[in-house]
Amino acid sequence: MYSRGWTTLIGDMGYALSRLEIDPDYSDNGSVGDDNDSHQSSSQNDVDPEVAQLTKLKSAPHDGLKRVLPRRGEFDVSPVKMLAGREGNYSGRGKFSLADRCHMLNKYLPVKGPSIVDQLTTRAYVSQFSKDGSLFVAAFQGSQIKIYNAEMGWKLHKKIVAESFNWTVTDTSISPDKRFLIYSTLSPIVNIVNIGSAGTESHANVTDIHEGLEFAADDEEGYAFGIFSVKFSSDGRELVAGSSDDSIYVYDIEAKRFSLRIQAHTSDVNSVCFADEASNLIYSGSDDNLCKVWDRRSIRSKGKPVGILTGHLEGITHLDSRNDGRYFISNGKDQTIKLWDIRKMSSNAARAPISRNYEWDYRWMDYLLRARDVKHPSDQSVATYKGHSVLRTLIRCYFSPEYSTGQRYIYTGSHDSCVYVYDLVTGARVARLVHHKSTVRDCSWHPYYPMLVSSSFDGDIAKWEFPGNGENPIPVNNSRPRRQYYD
Secondary structure, eight states, rough: OHHHHHHHHEEEHHHOOOOHHHHHHHHHSSSSEEOOOSSSOOOOOOOOOHHHOOOOHHHHHOHHHTTTTTOTTTTTTOOHHHHHHHHHTTTTSSOHHHHHHHHHTTTTTTTTEEEEEOOOOSSEEEEEOOSSSEEEEEEEESEEEEEEETTTTTTEEEEEEOOOOSEEEEEEOTTTTTSEEEEEEEEEEEEETTSSSSEEEEEEETTOEEEEEEEEEETTTTOOOOEEEEEEEESSSSSEETTTTSSSEETTTTTEEEEEEOOOOOOOOEEEEETTTTTOOOEEEETTOOOOOOEEEHHHHOOSSSSSEEOOOOOOEEEEEOSSSSSEEEEEETTTEEEEEEEGGGSSOOOOOOOOSSOOOOOTSSSGGGGGOOOOOOOOOOOEESSSSOOOOOEEEEEEOHHHHHHHHEEETTTSSSSEETTTTOOOOOEEEESSHHHHHHHHEOOOSSSEEETTTTTTEEEEEEEEESSSOOOOOOTTTOOOOOO
């Protein structure tokens, strides 16, 4: 597994000096990627001290290791000095802690490359690693879903032709045991596929059974709506979904019926996720500009969210939880990512919602310059991150992995064809990955290895690494026919 190889590499110090080792300020204070751009981030945050402290505890070196480099800043210790401190047992433990390891691996951002995993002539909408990083899923507009074995040279593990197909595959999720994949389209049916079955091809109800999980009620036959977001629970027994009928659904897989439906928002629910492993709290984000927090233990009796978070000026495209039941981030059509602490939520939305005095639709219009610096008067977010572009589609954002980075970063796709990486605490842009020729809707950071894979409307699945794993990259085929874009 990648994580073992990389951890062994760090542990054995069998590694040549890199630019990051020579210049430790390079990753901590500088921006990696294309410097010839005009989209420098303006995000400089005065983040809540508790958030900063939690991030520091997850990714700062032991105080004893800082003595190796006494006159430098307390958070900035180069890998060479870290390794010297470990060998000298400056920490008194004779080994690295989890935070020490994250501080080491934070020096190695996945910014080199890319190499091309696959190229199609249709738009790529989804890219996701499995929880252990061994499998990678890419979903495309042309009803194709491909699963690659990331531990076996990115060999094709399963090629799926989707059922109940309408426009595009909107979301996918791999079960915690990696036996099943669920996928949604713009229909009220979520399909579940056994991806552990023999054979590479999985054509819906031809070579494999794609069981359809019906989200429409029995008395709503013919009622059409789409599923924008779907996720497995931590035990793999339930799904949570957000839909275009303004609702959140919780589906019991064993009982084969939805156990909960919440009329959650006043517009499309574009993204939902569980707050933590317990799966009792659910976060939702909608085109009504609001994030809401739901407690399944009280929904039936109270029928309303336990809290509402206000701050976005436009609709929300994606949510990601820090998996601690407290913090999450949201990507918004107001061209910002916001960090939220649910302890700051209120019982009601702002009484005077912001209404714009101009017409704007993110599907075909650029965001107005005069709107970029407007702030919601009742903004409850902890921090705001700017610099990327959220246009044309539901672009996704995430926390970086806990194992290798201590969730020190936030990363996102962008309409300007790039991937952006921000420092969680300072808001500074630390990387801008440039390769694609069209919108990057989704991207996924390997949970253990310094690798990030991006998927774009240009059809490319691109793999970014640092420093590389010795494999020969697949050459980019620039001569293949490309679809025309009307972005």
